[in-house]
Amino acid sequence: MNFSWKIALLGLLVLSACQKKEIKTAVSDPNNDFLVKIHTELGDIYAVLYKDTPKHRENFLKLAQEEFYDKTLFHRVIRNSIVQGGDPTSKDAHRGQKLGKGDIGYTIPAEMNPTHFHKKGALAAARLPDSVNPEKESNGSQFYFVVGKKFSEQSLKKELIDYKKLIPAFREWLKKDELIDLRTEVYWADMDNDQKKVMNWAVQNKEQIEKELNIELDRTISEQAKQFYLTEGGMPLLDGDYTVFGEIVKGMEVVEKMSKLRKDKYDRPIEDISMEITVSEIPKDKLRLEFGYVE
Incomplete structure (x- = not known):
């Protein structure tokens, strides 16, 4: 290889390196936060990720910016329950194919926090059951949004x-x-x-x-969680078993619509609902004023 070709090749390598997309998992300004936008055929969903679940937050931000989720499907929808997606095997999956077993090759240690519960609009990580996953580690890519339902005092007591x-x-x-x-x-x-x-x-x-x-057979929840389940709804049955790492700040109606779609015997929508996720860094003031979110 002559000298000029070496220079040209070096230039291409440098250009390729410069064009590589930057992955950001930390904000450039402490007054900013990340806003996640999930585009679907039914509309857009906007969510924020909690800082006190750092492993889940960083993993989701990384995968989203690497375009890992793009063209994957919301493969599981259950009325008054959840909407689930993020299975890598759902890309180009044929109609009627059973989905939900896909993973990315690693799990994430549980980061459960009693201040984050399965309220309506919560973003949480899917996982394998306790029988094969006693540490409750999360699937590396699959997640779900909570739809849930409102409870009466009596029904909530039974749920707990x-x-x-x-x-x-x-x-x-x-x-x-x-x-x-x-x-x-x-x-x-x-x-x-x-x-x-x-x-x-x-x-x-x-x-x-x-x-x-002489034993206690009820799970305890905070007064904040109790009031939310009574007035807005959610899925208290899942609390303490799955990591909640974010919440919807706009577009809940899209998730509710998705949960009511016609589906097959595997709870997969008859018509595919795909996603495309983008991440932007915006001022916290904008999150508060435009999306009503305060940390």
Whole structure:
């Protein structure tokens, strides 16, 4: 290779390096914050990412700016529940293909914070269940928005029962000699695999179980979370199990519309809903005035 060709090649390499997109995970001014825009066929969704979930925030910002999410689908929609996306295998997926198992090759350590709960509009990370993921680590790319529903005092109280503790406590309580008749009924329900009936018995006897075994079978939430669930809605059942790392500041109606779409047996919309994500750095004052968001 002669000298002139070496110079030309070096110039191309320098140009390529200069054109490489800069990935920003920290704001240039402490008075600024990042605004995430998710463009879909149904409209635009705007979200902010929490600073006290830094691993999730930085990961999402990085993937978004690398255009990882572009052309991926919202592959799971459930009315009064969630809208989920970010599966890399959803790009160019054929119609009817089951999605949701894709990952990016790594997980993110859980960053749960009681001040961030599953209110309507919350942005949270999807993950595998406790049986294979006891540390509750998040999928590296998949996320969901909470739609949820509003609760009454009574329905919220039932929603906050810690069912993971209730069933073992119920079975321990059943060992009492005087409960032989109920224990027999539970045995036959187990034989019929009728777990709904077992659950109903457990709930009906919850207060007695708590009293006799001296245990607490309710999950605790803040007063702020309680009031939000009563007035605006959300999914308290998910609190403490998934990392909430952001929230919608505009475009909730787009997510609600998405949750009501016709879907197949896998909860995937019949008509594909793709996304394109962009990130911009804007003044916090603008976030407050135009989007009503205050840290």
